[in-house]
Amino acid sequence: MKLTAMITGMLTACAVFAGCTSSPKVNTENAKTSLPKIDMSAWSYNAESNVYYQTGLSYAATPADTKYETLGIFVPGEYFDAKDNGNGTYTVTVNKENSVAGFTSETAPMVMPIQTPGYSALEAPSGYQNEAAQYTQNGFIFVYAGARGRDHGAPAGITDFKAAIRYIRYNADILPGNAERYFTYGMSGGGAQSALLGATGDSAEYEPYLKAIGAVEGYSDAIMGSMDWCPITNLNVADAAYEWELGTARTGLDEETKKLSDGLSLSFANYINSIGLKDEDGNILTLTQSEDGLYHAGSYYDYLKKTIEKSLNNFLSDTTFPYNVEAQKAALGTNMMMAGNMPPMGAGMPPMGGKKPEAQDMDGVKRGSAKSGVTLSGTYNTVEDYIAALNNNENWVSYDKSSNTATITSVEAFMRNVKQLQKNVAAFDDLSGTQPENTLFGYNDGSVAHFDATIAELLKGTEKGDEYKASLSRKDSLGYTVDYRMNLYNPMYYLSPAYKGFKTSTPAKYWRIHAGIFQGDTAISTEMDYYLALVNYGSEVKDVEFEDVWGLHHTEAERSGTSTGNFIEWVKACLAQEK
Numbered sequence: 001m002k003l004t005a006m007i008t009g010m011l012t013a014c015a016v017f018a019g020c021t022s023s024p025k026v027n028t029e030n031a032k033t034s035l036p037k038i039d040m041s042a043w044s045y046n047a048e049s050n051v052y053y054q055t056g057l058s059y060a061a062t063p064a065d066t067k068y069e070t071l072g073i074f075v076p077g078e079y080f081d082a083k084d085n086g087n088g089t090y091t092v093t094v095n096k097e098n099s100v101a102g103f104t105s106e107t108a109p110m111v112m113p114i115q116t117p118g119y120s121a122l123e124a125p126s127g128y129q130n131e132a133a134q135y136t137q138n139g140f141i142f143v144y145a146g147a148r149g150r151d152h153g154a155p156a157g158i159t160d161f162k163a164a165i166r167y168i169r170y171n172a173d174i175l176p177g178n179a180e181r182y183f184t185y186g187m188s189g190g191g192a193q194s195a196l197l198g199a200t201g202d203s204a205e206y207e208p209y210l211k212a213i214g215a216v217e218g219y220s221d222a223i224m225g226s227m228d229w230c231p232i233t234n235l236n237v238a239d240a241a242y243e244w245e246l247g248t249a250r251t252g253l254d255e256e257t258k259k260l261s262d263g264l265s266l267s268f269a270n271y272i273n274s275i276g277l278k279d280e281d282g283n284i285l286t287l288t289q290s291e292d293g294l295y296h297a298g299s300y301y302d303y304l305k306k307t308i309e310k311s312l313n314n315f316l317s318d319t320t321f322p323y324n325v326e327a328q329k330a331a332l333g334t335n336m337m338m339a340g341n342m343p344p345m346g347a348g349m350p351p352m353g354g355k356k357p358e359a360q361d362m363d364g365v366k367r368g369s370a371k372s373g374v375t376l377s378g379t380y381n382t383v384e385d386y387i388a389a390l391n392n393n394e395n396w397v398s399y400d401k402s403s404n405t406a407t408i409t410s411v412e413a414f415m416r417n418v419k420q421l422q423k424n425v426a427a428f429d430d431l432s433g434t435q436p437e438n439t440l441f442g443y444n445d446g447s448v449a450h451f452d453a454t455i456a457e458l459l460k461g462t463e464k465g466d467e468y469k470a471s472l473s474r475k476d477s478l479g480y481t482v483d484y485r486m487n488l489y490n491p492m493y494y495l496s497p498a499y500k501g502f503k504t505s506t507p508a509k510y511w512r513i514h515a516g517i518f519q520g521d522t523a524i525s526t527e528m529d530y531y532l533a534l535v536n537y538g539s540e541v542k543d544v545e546f547e548d549v550w551g552l553h554h555t556e557a558e559r560s561g562t563s564t565g566n567f568i569e570w571v572k573a574c575l576a577q578e579k
Contacts, residue, residue, distance in 0.1 A: 031170050032217035034061045038073075038171045041091040043082070049133040050077035052092060055125045055144075059167035061214025064148065064156070064444075069213065071145035071164050072125040074132035079105040079141075079176040094176045103139030105176035109224075109571055110168065111135055112143045114186030114194045116157060118436040119232075121149025138568050141177040143168055150189075150440040153476060155209055155488040158196050162206060163215035165197075165223065170216045181578075183225040183510075183571050187556050188521070189436065191231035192489075195530065198226030198508035199491035203501070206488060208478050225510035225574050227567050229556045230519060234526050235428060235437055236490050239452050240268035241523035242427040244294065245304075248412040249373070249421045261425045262294060263458040268525075269295035275498035277529060278536045279303055285532070296412060307528060307548060308414050311517045312397075313405050315550035316383060318559050323386060324379045328551065373417035376551070393417060420520030420553060426455055427522075431464060440489075441471075441482055449474065451482045495533035507534075509542040510574040512567070516552030524548060542577065545570070 035058060043052045055072035063069040078098035082090040094105050103109070113131070116122050124146025132142040145164035148156035165182060172179040186194035200206065201222025211217075234241070243264040253261060269287040277285045277300070288298035295301075373393050380386040387399045387406065396413035399406045408414055415421070424430070428437045429452035438448040450456070450471035459465030472482050487493040493501040511534055513527050531546040549557040556563035 031219065033170065034214070035059070035167065035170070035216060037174060040093070040174060041085065041089070043080070043090045043092050044088065044128070045077070045082070045090055046128045049136065051075065051128070051132055051136050052077060052080050052082065052090065053128055053132070055127060057167070059145065059164045059215070060160070062212070064213055065152065068121055068124055068146040068148050069160055069163070070124040071143060071167070072129065073168070073175070074129065074136055074142040074144070075176055076100045076108075076136040076139060076141070079108065094174075100139035101137070106178065107181075107575075108139050108141050108177040109181035109183055109575060110141045110143050110177050110179060111183045111185065111571065112145060112161070112164070114161065114184050114190040114197070116147065116149060116186065116190040116193055117188040119150040119154075119157060119189035119193070119440045120436075121151065121157075122147045134564055135568070138572075140568070140571070141175075150436055151442075151444070151446065153442050153444040154440050154485045155206065156444070157193055158200065158488065159206060159209040159213065159215075161193065161197055162200075162221035163210060163213060165221045166210075166216040166219040169219040180224065181575060182223040183227065183574075184223055185227035185229075185567055186231075187229035188554060189232050191228040192233035194226050195228045195231045195233055195491050195513075196489060197221075197223055198228075198511060199494040199505060199530075200488065201506035201508065203488070203494065203505040205484070205501070205504075208480075212478060220506065222506035223508050225512070225571060226508045227512045227570070228514070228527070229563065230515045230521065230554050231513070231527055232428075232437075232522050234490060234492055234529060235451065236486050236492075237268060237271050237454075238428045238437075238522060238526065239426040240264040240271060240454055241525045242423060243425065244268035244296075245411070245523040245525065246415050246419060246421045246423075246427075246520065247425070248292075248294075248296070249415045249419065250425075253425070257425050260455070260458055264426065264454060265294045267454045267458075272300050275492075275496055277496070277532055279532065280535050282536065296410075301411060304524060304528065305408065305411050307524065308411065308517065309407055311548045311550040312408070314547075314559060316404055316406060321383055321386070322379050322381045325376050325551070326378070376418075390417065418518055420518055422520035426452060428452070429455055429468075441485060443474070443476055449482060451486060453483070491530045492533055495530055495537055503538075507537065507541055509540070510570075511541070511544040512570050513545065514547045514549060514557045516555050516557040517548040517550055518552060519554040521554045543574070 038054065038057060043054055045052050051074050053072060053074040056070050058070050060069045078100050079095055080092040081095050082092045084090055096105055125144045129144055135142045145161055147160035169179045184194040184197050202220050243261045247261045247265050250261060273286050279285055283299065285300035285303055286298050287295040287300050289295050290297040374390060376389055380389065383399065387397050390397045394413065396409045396417060397406050428435055429450050430438060433448040433450065438450065441449045441451040450468040453472060456465060456468035456472055459468060475481050487501060493499045494505045495507065496502060513531050515527050517524065531544060534541050534544045547559065549559055558566050
């Protein structure tokens with residue numbers, strides 16, 4: 001599925017928003033909270049951007065960490081009539097007549113950044129945020145919520161963002177904007193948490209954690225749209241998926257590590273064959289045994305191969321030759337800075353040119369040495385030159401000039417030659433417990449935990465296996481083990497009929513899932529599987545856009561334009577479909 005009224009011509013389509021009179025489905029009588037409403041006489045004002053804002057708003061009555069659990073809200077000046085209090089603050093009332101970019105105070109959407117790379121914490125804003133202006137000038141209301149991170153243990157991050165959403169809806173009767181039109185966006189671990197907010201809306205399984213921090217009760221925490229760049233998610237099978245895909249590019253493994261890698265690969269095949277995943281036409285995708293014994297064949301394999309070929313052919317269609325690799329990467333970095341979407345201090349930028357950098361997640365966590373088979377750098381004068389570079393080590397890409405399309409011999413060849421293998425076995429639940437995800441499933445006390453039950457089974461009877469088993473049986477402060485918390489951090493648990501959580505939540509209507517296909521941070525199947533689950537979910541999910549972008553790594557991957565600009569136009573396109 002893809003939006004029928006996308007970016008082109010969206011500015012003219014915005015007129016439909018001004019005529020929309022839908023209001024948030026909220027009722028203050030349903031609220032159960034000791035939190036006060038937002039003080040409408042305490043707004044600050046940024047004259048340069050014409051934005052009224054407040055920060056330091058607590059969304060948790062009994063917060064676990066006040067450094068993080070407050071939010072800021074940033075509103076276009078046109079949506080308020082204001083009186084200067086003479087002390088740097090303003091008393092405001094909502095103006096229902098003015099409009100910004102086709103939106104009014106009754107129809108404006110709310111957008112919230114999930115800037116949590118590596119599942120890191122997001123410190124709450126203490127003043128005006130420059131990032132807000134790019135959204136407010138488009139008529140959006142910008143909600144910036146702080147949230148706990150991996151050091152606090154799952155599901156702290158999602159719990160906090162849900163609490164923030166509920167608090168905004170609790171104040172919907174006094175705030176401008178349509179609180180039903182809530183969109184989130186994020187990248188890497190932030191993309192994963194944006195996906196989870198889209199998948200887990202109103203899930204009862206989060207209630208114990210929401211009650212523990214005193215979140216507002218009686219309001220929905222579901223969102224309308226989720227923008228996910230390079231999401232690091234589906235962690236219950238992430239290690240297995242990584243080995244099934246990228247494990248084929250590994251060399252020099254000792255016997256014990258090779259056995260673990262192969263065991264994980266086989267477990268992924270068993271997983272795919274058990275969940276009944278379907279393509280866009282409703283055909284069940286499965287894996288069958290291949291010559292290597294690791295099930296690199298079957299309809300699921302063929303679908304993945306076509307996904308890779310589509311990515312390459314989109315690149316060929318989009319690209320004008322001569323093509324310079326470094327210029328593309330430099331333009332991407334410039335676009336990210338212009339868009340205001342640079343990651344927090346210490347985060348890594350996408351690799352430049354053909355250099356094989358020290359691999360790290362976007363929060364600077366070292367992952368090992370990045371490895372890839374071919375070096376792509378400099379200028380390629382023709383398509384044929386570029387294809388020849390891809391085939392430098394082996395002949396795996398065929399090109400038809402008449403149709404300007406290419407095919408590949410196998411998924412394994414793609415992994416050997418251009419996918420950036422950069423994680424050890426196991427990729428996420430590291431044997432030494434050194435990955436961010438090991439901290440994520442820790443216990444808010446600085447400890448780390450193992451969480452992959454498949455690895456525990458494969459290592460059964462060994463000292464390391466006992467270590468995994470002990471982690472899996474440990475309970476958090478509310479009495480829940482890792483398997484329960486794992487479900488809360490797995491979008492497939494809510495989106496796939498193979499899981500108990502299927503249709504127990506309110507999923508987002510609109511989804512945009514983009515990743516750099518060259519990244520070695522996670523397997524392609526991560527985003528591909530929950531995209532397919534969404535496609536087949538039912539009428540509750542209205543539209544899904546999925547792109548794996550050729551030539552890009554772990555970044556806010558876009559085929560053209562800027563990530564923020566495209567996100568904004570996508571939100572407008574989604575709302576054009578709302579009546």
